[in-house]
Amino acid sequence: MKAAILRELGGKFIIEDISLAEPIGHEVLIDVKAVGLCHSDLHASRFGFEYVNSLPLLLGHEVAGVVIKVGSDVAEFRAGDPVAVSLIRSCGHCVPCRTGRPYQCKYPDDVLRRPDEPGRIIADGDSITQAFGVGGFAERVLVHENQLAKVPTEVPFPQAAILGCGVITGAGSAINTAKVRPGDTVAVVGLGGVGLNVISGARLAGAGKIIGIDIQPVKFELARRFGATDTVDSRDADAVKTILDLTGGGVDHCFEVIGLSETARLAIDITGVGGGVYIIGVFKPDAQFPIFPPIDMIGSQRKIQGVYMGSTDIKHDIPMYARLYLEGRLNLDDLVSREIRLDEINEAYADLDQGGFARTVITSF
Numbered sequence: 001m002k003a004a005i006l007r008e009l010g011g012k013f014i015i016e017d018i019s020l021a022e023p024i025g026h027e028v029l030i031d032v033k034a035v036g037l038c039h040s041d042l043h044a045s046r047f048g049f050e051y052v053n054s055l056p057l058l059l060g061h062e063v064a065g066v067v068i069k070v071g072s073d074v075a076e077f078r079a080g081d082p083v084a085v086s087l088i089r090s091c092g093h094c095v096p097c098r099t100g101r102p103y104q105c106k107y108p109d110d111v112l113r114r115p116d117e118p119g120r121i122i123a124d125g126d127s128i129t130q131a132f133g134v135g136g137f138a139e140r141v142l143v144h145e146n147q148l149a150k151v152p153t154e155v156p157f158p159q160a161a162i163l164g165c166g167v168i169t170g171a172g173s174a175i176n177t178a179k180v181r182p183g184d185t186v187a188v189v190g191l192g193g194v195g196l197n198v199i200s201g202a203r204l205a206g207a208g209k210i211i212g213i214d215i216q217p218v219k220f221e222l223a224r225r226f227g228a229t230d231t232v233d234s235r236d237a238d239a240v241k242t243i244l245d246l247t248g249g250g251v252d253h254c255f256e257v258i259g260l261s262e263t264a265r266l267a268i269d270i271t272g273v274g275g276g277v278y279i280i281g282v283f284k285p286d287a288q289f290p291i292f293p294p295i296d297m298i299g300s301q302r303k304i305q306g307v308y309m310g311s312t313d314i315k316h317d318i319p320m321y322a323r324l325y326l327e328g329r330l331n332l333d334d335l336v337s338r339e340i341r342l343d344e345i346n347e348a349y350a351d352l353d354q355g356g357f358a359r360t361v362i363t364s365f
């Protein structure tokens with residue numbers, strides 16, 4: 001089967017022929033119908049995350065498809081089920097997993113094959129790393145059932161794919177992590193695919209003002225379609241003052257979805273007394289958090305929290321978001337900006353780097 005393999009950090013994806021092992025135990029083999037081009041994969045292709053010494057690498061984690069075959073211990077899924085895949089790896093038996101926090105699992109590697117077992121990916125003489133336990137830039141994936149959620153057949157595959165990362169990360173940050181309440185004020189710094197989903201989550205939670213912030217005004221109209229009530233160009237000299245004026249001194253919840261020290265600083269500056277700053281953006285490995293006088297922490301009573309995958313329990317949240325989409329209450333259609341073939345991945349990532357598209361999805365191989 002065809003897969004887009006990365007052989008050097010910062011290099012291009014190369015279309016190669018590989019194959020997958022048969023599913024064993026809790027594994028599920030899936031026919032990939034759609035896989036999104038998430039910014040985290042671009043980041044990983046340059047900086048490697050923990051996989052820096054594990055090239056060649058098969059990235060891609062925002063996947064939807066149809067179950068082909070299941071391992072002998074799988075009870076939840078059967079052949080023919082439409083599913084969305086997530087990169088959240090959870091063992092299912094540690095304390096965080098058993099108390100509703102699988103995104104804080106202590107043993108995420110338990111869902112991978114052990115080093116003494118044959119690998120899932122079979123390639124000619126090469127051992128290929130399956131990034132995040134998924135490896136979705138391929139015609140098929142072989143994953144642990146804990147990384148899968150069922151989606152209704154009525155949800156188109158590109159929309160279902162985005163549920164697995166962009167939606168749960170963005171909407172979950174507002175609903176699960178920040179626990180936005182009706183009437184709260186919210187700011188979202190960065191209006192890419194995840195930022196738009198933060199807006200969706202804030203709207204579902206009943207937020208009063210939702211302020212979309214970016215340096216590309218072309219994104220403002222799209223942000224309004226997702227529920228932004230106001231938009232601010234952060235390059236304006238009086239951007240901070242505008243937001244403080246709009247909210248009577250700062251927002252209740254501010255989400256940083258870019259991953260830059262400057263935008264983290266902005267997020268802190270526009271968060272009001274007792275508010276929360278949520279860091280979702282992926283920073284470069286050598287980036288530093290902006291230093292500010294600690295005395296300000298006491299007077300402002302702000303909290304700053306890192307957010308991983310929208311504090312999501314995929315078995316509960318993905319079917320919930322799918323239902324909200326089918327009820328017309330969650331905008332997924334405007335997230336899918338372009339559908340491409342696997343061999344167009346390099347050009348599409350170059351476009352994504354320019355910040356031009358909400359989400360590009362590979363739908364043919």
Ligand SMILES: [Zn+2]
Nearest residue numbers: 038040165166
């Ligand atoms: Zn992602």
Ligand SMILES: [Zn+2]
Nearest residue numbers: 091094097105
């Ligand atoms: Zn666990």
